[in-house]
Amino acid sequence: MALKIKRQINRSFGGTLAIWVLLCIFAVFMLLPLIYAVSSALKPMDEFFLFPPKFFAENPTIQNFKTLFSVFDNSEVPLSRYLFNTVFVSVLGTVGQVILSSACAYALAKLHFPCREVMFKVIVASLMFNSTITSIANFLTLRSLNMVDTYWAVIIPSFASPMGLYLMKQFIEQMIPDTLLEAGRIDGAGEIYMFIKIALPLVKPAWLTLIVFAFQALWNTGSTAYVYKEELKTINYALSQIQAGGIARSGAAAAGTVIMMIVPMIVFVITQSNILETMATSGMKD
Amino acid sequence: MKKAKPRKSYSRNEVRAGLILALPFFVPFLLFTIIPVLGSVIMSFTDFNMLSMPDFVGTDNYVRLFLQDSIFMKAMGNTFILALVIGPGGYILSFIFAWLLNEIGPKVRTILTFCFYAPSISGNMVVIWQMFLSGDSQGYLNSILYRLGISSTPTIWLKNPETIMPIIIIVSLWSSLGTSFLVFIAGLQGVDRSYYEAGAIDGLRNRWQELWYITLPLMKPQLLFSAVMSITSSFGVGTLITNLCGYPTVNYSAHTIMNHLSDYAGTRFEVGYASAIATVLFAMMILCNKVIQKLLSKVGT
Numbered sequence: 278m279a280l281k282i283k284r285q286i287n288r289s290f291g292g293t294l295a296i297w298v299l300l301c302i303f304a305v306f307m308l309l310p311l312i313y314a315v316s317s318a319l320k321p322m323d324e325f326f327l328f329p330p331k332f333f334a335e336n337p338t339i340q341n342f343k344t345l346f347s348v349f350d351n352s353e354v355p356l357s358r359y360l361f362n363t364v365f366v367s368v369l370g371t372v373g374q375v376i377l378s379s380a381c382a383y384a385l386a387k388l389h390f391p392c393r394e395v396m397f398k399v400i401v402a403s404l405m406f407n408s409t410i411t412s413i414a415n416f417l418t419l420r421s422l423n424m425v426d427t428y429w430a431v432i433i434p435s436f437a438s439p440m441g442l443y444l445m446k447q448f449i450e451q452m453i454p455d456t457l458l459e460a461g462r463i464d465g466a467g468e469i470y471m472f473i474k475i476a477l478p479l480v481k482p483a484w485l486t487l488i489v490f491a492f493q494a495l496w497n498t499g500s501t502a503y504v505y506k507e508e509l510k511t512i513n514y515a516l517s518q519i520q521a522g523g524i525a526r527s528g529a530a531a532a533g534t535v536i537m538m539i540v541p542m543i544v545f546v547i548t549q550s551n552i553l554e555t556m557a558t559s560g561m562k563d
Numbered sequence: 564m565k566k567a568k569p570r571k572s573y574s575r576n577e578v579r580a581g582l583i584l585a586l587p588f589f590v591p592f593l594l595f596t597i598i599p600v601l602g603s604v605i606m607s608f609t610d611f612n613m614l615s616m617p618d619f620v621g622t623d624n625y626v627r628l629f630l631q632d633s634i635f636m637k638a639m640g641n642t643f644i645l646a647l648v649i650g651p652g653g654y655i656l657s658f659i660f661a662w663l664l665n666e667i668g669p670k671v672r673t674i675l676t677f678c679f680y681a682p683s684i685s686g687n688m689v690v691i692w693q694m695f696l697s698g699d700s701q702g703y704l705n706s707i708l709y710r711l712g713i714s715s716t717p718t719i720w721l722k723n724p725e726t727i728m729p730i731i732i733i734v735s736l737w738s739s740l741g742t743s744f745l746v747f748i749a750g751l752q753g754v755d756r757s758y759y760e761a762g763a764i765d766g767l768r769n770r771w772q773e774l775w776y777i778t779l780p781l782m783k784p785q786l787l788f789s790a791v792m793s794i795t796s797s798f799g800v801g802t803l804i805t806n807l808c809g810y811p812t813v814n815y816s817a818h819t820i821m822n823h824l825s826d827y828a829g830t831r832f833e834v835g836y837a838s839a840i841a842t843v844l845f846a847m848m849i850l851c852n853k854v855i856q857k858l859l860s861k862v863g864t
Contacts, residue, residue: 381588414599468580560784
């Protein structure tokens with residue numbers, strides 16, 4: 278009862294109706310390309326040549342998904358290898374990023390040591406750096422570390438994500454009370470012990486969020502300037518090769534797009550509430 | 564408060580633990596983010612082709628960039644247009660939709676949140692847009708226009724200098740409800756309902772007044788964070804253009820600074836010159852961020 282009264286403060290019926298209509302129209306617009314992707318993936322080859330073209334597949338088939346795998350039957354590197362590369366790079370990069378970010382974020386949020394504030398300011402400024410800007414120098418660095426043309430050329434640079442660190446730091450700062458840590462210190466717990474035993478379990482939503490973001494970014498890694506060996510390239514690169522095949526490969530390309538988009542979406546749906554919890558603490562002070 | 568803390572009060576244990584925990588992140592961070600940025604500022608004053616040692620040439624690269632490179636000027640213009648439309652556009656759309664979603668019930672909100680967020684994580688959707696916008700008989704948009712009797716000649720959307728920019732803007736905005744959008748959704752859910760009751764007692768009469776006097780001021784931290792994210796993505800439009808419309812775009816009609824950068828760095832190996840381009844882009848982004856922080860400090864006043 279009380280809830281109902283609350284919701285009606287300053288709310289006109291017309292306004293609510295308008296909001297529903299607006300949201301529904303735009304939700305359809307947002308989803309249309311995604312639905313088009315799915316329906317294209319289900320179209321048999323002849324339907325791609327229909328004029329005028331149809332939005333929905335008339336005789337849906339999973340032939341395109343089969344083609345997607347058979348296209349690579351005669352190639353030097355099988356599709357499974359590309360898939361393995363993507364999974365390998367995504368998993369290792371994500372694990373590294375989450376561990377390093379949460380350790381550093383905890384230090385920046387809760388421990389007092391020299392240069393702490395400067396470190397955080399630099400990280401905030403670097404939220405604006407784009408990877409294209411750093412790509413030239415990164416190539417030189419990776420070359421001098423002998424990492425060009427290895428998995429590490431993709432994995433190691435992904436470890437230090439300013440965005441992940443920023444989100445984690447804000448979350449730790451606001452969700453872990455200082456008094457809890459003080460109590461731990463009085464009981465004689467070591468600082469690193471407290472990070473692992475007290476802080477980490479409390480920030481589960483934040484590291485789930487980091488996992489999702491890191492995984493999304495790495496999952497979509499395409500061709501990079503640091504890897505040339507065909508057998509080290511990612512599934513996204515392989516799909517872009519199929520997409521370059523023109524109309525005859527449209528179906529397989531669409532099928533590939535659908536597979537690539539479904540994975541991050543499922544991950545997001547599972548973790549949505551944790552992500553929103555993390556985002557609630559992400560605000561920036563002037 | 565924090566600044567008043569005396570510096571000498573560091574506990575040895577905390578300093579040691581702090582450094583142990585922070586350094587593993589900072590080594591790759593310095594190596595792959597900070598040093599490259601500083602490095603490209605330094606390299607921008609050299610002539611360097613990755614093979615021979617760099618030659619110091621002073622401000623030659625910048626002089627060439629601003630006075631002789633007409634394509635850079637074109638790229639600068641395009642980048643500004645895209646940044647001015649996609650940046651604020653994506654930012655405002657993210658906020659509007661987050662705000663509208665916050666006005667409806669939680670169950671439907673969860674589903675619609677997914678609908679709006681999905682495009683930004685759908686990965687490489689370029690091929691789908693290409694099918695949709697194709698200029699041949701398979702193009703779906705052309706066929707709609709044909710059936711509605713609006714146009715009887717097909718438009719080659721992705722190769723026509725007049726349609727290329729609007730298309731890029733639409734596709735970018737379509738996928739722009741990303742991190743900022745989630746930040747806003749979460750921020751709005753965190754606003755305490757009792758503020759609105761208090762506002763109603765104090766004489767706020769509709770949603771708009773609530774938005775301006777209560778919601779926006781409370782959301783300022785989220786607004787600032789999202790602004791940074793929006794600037795980064797709006798100035799960084801480049802790969803999408805190459806994937807969607809080919810490289811370079813017809814008559815450089817959608818050439819951006821980012822494309823110009825990849826051209827000189829990745830194709831021509833004029834690394835010094837490319838670094839100058841990167842430095843200019845970076846300076847523009849910082850300037851833009853300062854302006855936005857000024858603007859946002861006026862919210863709710």
